[in-house]
Amino acid sequence: MDGSADGRSASSRAGDGPGTRFSEERSAEVVAASFAGADDRLKRVLSSLVHHLHGFVKDVELTEREWELAIDFLTRTGQRSDDRRQEFILLSDVLGVSMLVETINHRTGGRSTESTVLGPFHMVASPPRALGDTIALDGRGTPCLVEGRVTGADGRPVPGARLDVWQANADGFYDVQQPGVQPELNLRGLFTADADGRYWFRSIVPRYYPIPDDGPVGELLAATGRHPYRPAHLHFIVSAPGYRPVTTHVFVADSQYLDSDAVFGVKDSLIRDVPEVDDPDRAAAAGLPNPFRCLTFDPVLLPEPAAD
């Protein structure tokens, strides 16, 4: 008996034989063949995963010590994750996988605003605010007018488009990172564009900030001489009935780390100058001190694909 459930010898089972046993040369093929019972998509995903994983192990000739370190790293990555912190997403981010998945799933063909990662700080619903309101509830930071117009790819305005915005403060922290320091819902707002697709609100210029680097992912960054910083940005989710929503950032052109975002989120099309405006009348009209900075961002949406 070979211990198999049906009592047959291993070599008598269909497909078995010396050519189908695990070997260094045939490892990936043999393991991939074990997924024959899966549905087509699962089979494709697992087969590709195994081929790439085995190729990687063979390429670097992984040592047993390195394998143990990898298991320990992944174990600690899981242990560090809970409902407030997701170390695995962070790992995906710093390996560029989050951005790759995002990019593959939201190809625009250059016709609409490019997307980028949602990020971990959209954890509370943004409060509805009126056009022109301020989202800087504590009034700290360099005053900034944020304005623009939402259009379709044909250039026509999208009346009533919704703009969900959130950003870090002048010290590089989101409100949820500083309870008791920042007011609740500081630097967040849900705006509705006017009949011409236009929107405007008051804020402050955000600052660059580090991703959480006191866990296993931080060890990875430190071991490879990488910094944990993201360049200054505002988050936007722009949506409207009949259009595909876009989750994106607008990056501040003079921010540090634009060329070395820890999560690879920067796209050239999303970088904007935020010039200083010295115009007392305009400042008074906007309700801002003079001078102020001004960020203009005109989101372009694609129509929802027609239903089959």
Ligand SMILES: [Fe+2]
């Ligand atoms: Fe962010």
